[in-house]
Each structure stands twice: as C-alpha cells, then as structure tokens.
Amino acid sequence: MKFMCFREGENFPRVVKPYVFLVHDNWDDFGYKVSFKVFVTDGIARKAIGTIKILQKISERKESFKVASQTELPERFDKLSDDYISLGQERSYYEEMRKFFDSEADVALNSLRDIALLPRRSQPFEPTSAYRNALMRHNSAQRAKRFGAAWARGEDPQEQVSFTYAGKIDGAEMQTIGRFDFDENDELPGRVVAIIGRNASGKTNYIASLAADLASTRRTSGTVWQEREKRFTEGRPLFTRVLAVSYSAFDNFKRPRVDERSSYVYCGIGGENSHQFDLTRRYIENRERIRQIGRQGEWRRYIQDVIESDNPDHLSDDFFVLENSSMETQTHLLSLLSSGQAIFIHFITALLAWLEPYSLVVFDEPETHLHPNAVANLFLVLSSLLDKYDSFAIIATHSPLVVQEVPAKRVLVFRRTGNITETETLGLESFGESISEITKHVFETVEVDSVYRRTLRKLARKYPLEEALGKFDTGLSINAEAYLLAQYGARR
Template sequence: MRTVYTPNLYWREVPPAKPQLGDVLSLSSNNWDDYSYKTTLNAKIYINNQLISFDFSIKLLIEDVDNTAIKLDELCKDGWDGIFPIPNINYIALPSDIDFYKILISKVGEEKAITLLNELHDAGFSKNVYHNEVSNKLIEHDGFKTSLLRESGANKAFQDGYLIFQDIYAEIRDFQLNILSKDCCVKSIPFKFESSSLLPYDINVIIGPNGIGKSHCLKSLVEYWLQTGMGEPRILERSKHTPFDERPNISKLVLVSYSPFEEFSLDLEKNNLQDKKAYQYFGFRQMRDDGKIGISRNLPALNSSESLLEMISDDEKYKFIENRVNKFNSVDSALKSAISYDYCVLRLSSQDDLSYLGNDVITINNEKYLPAINIMQWAERIDLIINSLLLNDGVIFVKDGNIVRLSSGQRLFVYIAINVVGAMKENSLIVIDEPELFLHPNLEIEFISLLKKVLTPFRSKAILATHSLSITREVPSKCVHIFREEENGLEIVPPPFETFGGNVQRISSYVFGDKSISKPFDEWLDMQLKEVGDPKRLIEMLGEEVNEEMIMKIMSLGKKSHGR
C-alpha cells in the first residue's frame, strides 16, 4: 500500500483513487488554518480501488514550512511523483483519528500498515518506537503543538496509536485538571482511572453543595480538552494557565446534563475545529432554526431514536475493523440487565405506505413498529426508511408481544444509556451533571450499574457531578472529589475514609457537614421538650407516633438541656 499526493486539486475535491498504484492512502490539499499553520491534507483510503467509508484527514508538518500543500505542489512541479516518502525533506505527520490505524491493520495487515506509517513519518511511531532525533526536533516545533496536536483525535493518535501495533489496549490514564475558581485561584482535581487494586476506578465523582462550582468544573474540563472557550490556546497563553498536567488521552467527550440551568456547549458547529464529532451533548436544550436556544422535553426520546439508528449503521459500516465492539449488542445486553424486555422497536407512521418494508413490520395494538433486529437489514440504506419512522416517540421496548410501560424516570434512564453508547468510541469520557435530577434513589444505583456495563466494553470512563450519597458510596475514595467552601475559598479534598460501600450518614456528615446543621426535625423536638420539660413525659405523650430514632434524639436533647 502506498501513500500518494495529488497536486493542484481544489480543497473541496476528494483525493482520487490511483488504479495504477493499487491500494493507496490518497492525499490532496486543504486550506484549513491553525493559527497561521496550514498542515491539513484531505485523505481517503482506497482498497481494490474501492473507497473505504471513513472520514479523516492527515496533518503533515514540513520543516521550515507553514503551508504544507503549497510546498507539496511545488515539489510536484519540480518533478516529484507525489509518492511517499518525500525525498530530501524533513517532515512528520498525524492522522485525525486513532481508528486510522485499526482500519489499516484490518484492510492490509500489520506489516504493510507499518511500512505506510514509516513512509508517512507518523509522529507517534517516530517518537515512541524509533526515537528519531529529526522527528523529535519537529515534535518540539511550535507548528506541531499548534496545528498537528490541536484536534483531540490527532492528540489521541499521537499518544496511543503506536500501542495498537504492540497489542496493547490503551486505557484512559489518570490526569490532573487545574481549574480557576471564582476568586481566580488555581484548584487541582486529580482524576483517578488507573486501578491499582480490586476496587473499580471507572467512575469519578464530584460532590458538594449547590453553587460551589461543580458544573463550572465540568465546563472547564470540556473546554480545556477541546481547546474552545476558556480553553482556547491564545486565552490560555495570555493567562499563563496550564489546564492539565498532561492532556487526557480520551478519544471523545460525551456530556449529559438535564439541569434547567446548565450552560454547556450544544455542539462544535461554531468552533474553529475540523472534528465536530469529538464532543456530543445530550440534554433538554437545542438550537432552533432562528439561531436561538430552546428547551424541548422530548429531546431525550428523539435522541434515543437517532442514536439507535446511528449505532446500527456504524456497526455495519465498521464491522470489518478487527476487535471492534458491536454497539447495539453492548447496549442491548446492558439494558436487559436493568429492565425486562424481549426486543426494542421504533414506531412507524400509520399514514405511510409501508409495503416496501415487507415482513420487517410488526403490529401491536393496531400500531406498526419496526424492530431493531429488522432495522439492521436496512443498515446501509437508513435514509430510505427514516422518513417512515416516528423518531419523536423514542425507542420502545416489547415484552411477550406487548409494549413495556416505563415511568418517566425509567424512560430517561434507558434513553441516556442508548444515547451514550450511540455516541461513544473506545476510550471515551462520559461526563454527567447531576444524574439524581431525573432518577429516584433506587434508580440511582441501577444507573451506576448500567453505566459501568456500557463503559467496560469500550474501555471508557465517567465523571459525575452529584449531590447523591447513594452514588458516592459506589465509588472508591480515591475517585471522590469533595468541593466545599472554607474561609480561604474553595477547597477540593478527598474523603479521609473509604467511601466504596461506606456508611451514607458518615459520607453525608463529612461532605455536607450535617452535624452542624439544624434540621426542622431537631428544632421541632427541642421546642416540644422545652414546653413539656421532661423527656420521658414527651415520649409518653407521643405514644405510638414515636420511633426508636426519635426516642434516642429526645433523650439526647434531655441530657443536653440538663447540662445547660
């Protein structure tokens, strides 16, 4: 397999196949500008002259050159045939997506893939495998950091791409996030994901009272990693703020927030980034046609339908990739551990002619549905059936031929699982803001269990900002980050005891300072005791309405009153 550059193509044109060369990585010019560096090249993979369906680009930095395509066009004009390696030139390159390596291996084998990467001067290989001095010099160049490492996908490829060829499955490593608090002080949160014990380190929890900065922490994490908003490189350079000890080696960030007051970014459409899919938001807010942001309670249902179709389509499109996780099977297996159903369906319009679907349609209570297992037969032609589907109804579950009736909390619970898996890639980071807003206490525990089941096959991790003690006791203490207000401002501390399976009251007392807070229950008992005067008399008066905890509290208050 060869890498070949085609000169003088308009930047919107697709790099062509090269039948005379056989299998190729075909490159052509692109005018994308990364802070005055233009290193991006359009890229397509052709195997047996057939285009592989995979959207990516290659960024290539040439020594002492700030516009790669212009330089390559000049080299071709001077006689270069466009076939890599480029003669007598020092250069280094990176793909925009780590899946580039997996596709190469799956299509041409590891040996040919390594040959191609060597001709391309892949940065990850040059640094971590060959320790090439010339390449290392280019890696230290401002253009490499500003342009080649700007996109999250390329950064992930640089950090972990070479490991694929060593049969090492990369995991999300520990990282330290440095945020700026309200008083502009730097506060650090050491997120722990690398388990060194039997305890599960797949979820980190941020817990603390309202208004202390938990959501700000999540927003900072998102924007620092994407290098948008407060994380925009020029803003960070002016403030001299370093957001991470090392940029997290995650491939995608998925954010879930159903708070009515959240202000997370909806998408990356207005950001100066090529990879618009590096970040996915799920919540109640959406961009309207007039450009204003509106709220829709039905978005989770609509998103679940779209996510189901997307995961079925992706499973078919990328099934050739070796060891790729099947998304639909993963979420179906996880959901069946949480709710009882036989299969899931999408509802069909009763007004459309559905004869073209043949026997794929089922009828329940005079309504027409299309089971997910039958949608798979349309995976390569989703566009042909999508207009007949009532996507706003969301994913529907069937048990023993009947529709499963779910509460509103259960529906949101399963929609989130479907949406997250639909958006996930391997090594994704799932960020969820206050899941307890839509879950009752029993579902909180089930949600954590379900979340762990969908994280595991994708080797992904999660960060949750919460007030929930039930969620916190499901996480080891090293993964718990307590936000609290002290005399000197915000403090972020770990609990001084093990929270995993710990006592809820103990966690509550430490996190929220319950011992120092007067509750209405305590105040009522204190007032009654002052009026009656005698603890035993008060207990007798309460009769059958008293419980053991109340008796103990009355006796304790009685002792305190005698000691005054």
C-alpha cells in the same frame, strides 16, 4: 498547498515548487482499497513521508451513507472536498510532515481532511465497514487518531489519562485545582472520578469548562492556546471524544462552540431553549447510529436488563425495532415510561452510540429524575461500558449511591468559602461504605461548615503540616487530624 495523485508504478513529474505526491498502493483492507503512500518534494529533493488511508463518500443522502470500495482522488488538487477523510497510519507520518512543513503541517493535514486534526469529520463515516475495517484497522491508526494532531505540532503528548486541572469557576477569585487520578490498571475501580459539593460550589461550571478544554483542538491565538494548556498543570491528556451528559430541566451546563476540530458530543436536554422534541430527535438519531455500528444487541440487552426487570409489560417488541423509527412512534413509546426510565434509556442509547476507546464521559448529576435503585443500575451499566470501550468518566453528584461505588482517592470534595472554591479529599473510605455512613459523614460535612473546619483549612494553606499540628498543645482528635491531613493530601 499543492497535491498530485498517481497510480502505483507511474513516474513523478519534475516540479519546481513544493508538492505532495499521493500514490495509490492497491493494498486491500477487507475489500477496501484506500491506502496511499505519501511523498513530498521541495522542487529539488523528494522524500517518503509514510502511509495514509483516505475514505471517500459516494452517496448524497444521509440515510444511505456509503463509502467507495476504492478511493478515487482528483489528479491535482489544493484541498480535498468534504466527501473525504484521511488518517495517517503511524506516528512517523505526522512527525515527518512536521519536519518538512514545520508550522504549516496542519495546513497540509487539513487539506487532506485528516481526522486527527478534524475529529468531528469522522462522525458520519464511523458506522461504516470501511471506517472500522480499513481506516482504523490497526492499533497504530487508533493511536494516530488520538495523538496525531499533537505529533504534527511537534509535541510529545501525555499518554496517561490521569491529570490535574486548574479551572476557573464563575465568580471565584482564584482557580479551583482538582486531581483526576484515573488508572484503568488499578485493582480498585479506576475509571470513574466523582465530584461532590454543596449547591453553588461550582461543580457544574467546573466540569463544563473542563469538558470544553479537553475537547478543543483549536490552536487559535498563541495566548489562548497557552492559557488553556496551563490549566492542565501536568500536561493535557488526549481523549478521542468527550461526551457531556446532563438531563436536568435547569441545565446550565455551558457548551463550547463546536466545529470540525472538536471532539465534543453533548447528550442531554440542552438548556432552556430546547424541548422534548429535540431530546427525542437525538434519541432517534442515536438509535440509528447504534444500528449502523452494529451495537443493537448490546443496546437491547441493557434495556431489557434494567427497564424490563422493573416492569416487563411496559416495553413492547416495537420498542426494540431500530429500523425506520418515526418521531411519532418513539414519542408514544417513551411516553409509556416513567421519567426516570426514559432518562435511563436516553443515557444508555447515547453512550452506546458515541463511545469509542479513550473517550471521557462527563456526567452532571446522574441521579436527576432517577429512583435510587435506578442510580445504582445506571452506575453498573456505565462501569460496564467504560470497561468494554476502554473509557473514563467524571461524575458530579449528590448521590451517596454513586460515592459508595468510588474509592475515596477518586472522590473530590468541592467546598466554597466566600468567593473561593477549593477541593479536598474525603476523610473516610467511601468505597463499599454504608449509605447511612456516607450520608452522615460525607454529605452532611459537605452541606454544613464549621469553625474548626474553616480554621484547619486556613492553617493548611498557611503552614507546613508539622507547624500546623504544633498549634495544638494537647494534639488534635483523630477526626480533626484526619481532616487536616486531607487538606494537604488534596494539594499533591
């Protein structure tokens, strides 16, 4: 792929082979001149494609990352260096690139370091004013970051965030199908879906695979790509970032191989080969990122509201100094907290560092290490952050405190029988129900199977509802009929 760069008003040369022409248009975005008009030519005709914005890193040291106030491009190049990122500013830009380059559109966009295709490349630029006030200034740019890769492939992406996923659990004979009915406009809480189920039902395996499939934008082979897309039976939703969270010491949360095309961010202990040093290091990096993107006031407020209400003497003023945090200092300050408080702080810090609009948080067992009151507080913080940053969450949990905060239509029950894990809906409304009732009717039901439940599940798989009900001459009890109806509801 060949590119040439021009100042506004300069004449294009005659060329005999395909070229992409970039014209700096001098538009000023709050002190940053990073806009370029894009033209393509096949050596005969020339066509306007649209507008992109390109940011250029001008510092070498990570701790002093700076972006040029005016992007300077080489006069001729085949591919921009790692010092640059770009983003188309409207849908038509990606569609026109597709029309002109066909299946090679991604090659051209990769050469321009487009973050719609290479989302991980945006991370070091995100804390900068140039990123917020120039590159991502308009709503159309936000949409381009989310949908640009799909538009460039000639796809019509699904804009709604609800979806159905058919995931394969290790050791299971068939796929497990779950419906994630997100709806931010619902009058009931619609940004969180909870998954419950007994140990070894496959919850962690399922959500880890889901997170990896959602975060991947690699086309790889046609077969691999098609298999991944088929797992989203109603179309794959496009989230700008997937945050996987797990703080279990026995973390078996499988993580995908991450490259520049991935939008996956892992927040947690990190498995058997990681240790406290890695967690503290990530915590310090996330604190610095919070400082750079200007969320330090929000971070302090959440920490004070939740942690200091328990023990206001635990946190000194040094704890809230985000600048120049050494490993030794932060290790000491965290050691003054309980394990639950430390995990809570890690969680809040990670979310504030990485959440952006249309992110998905995948959280495995948030109750790990936490006192019941802390679980309730954590859910309040999570809900607040999801609302503020227009994001969503999937939570695998054993906590009735979490289930109490989620409407029953957004609670998936995982049930494993032999080598088959199926999902079903709750037989009672969980939202606002008492902890004792949830524990009795939900978690005991999850933990203890019975002959009648197995029989009803088998009938639901084999017969239509009316025929299944007809098997019982005197009718079913209200409880049994509700359970049977739930089996059919889980399939919709």
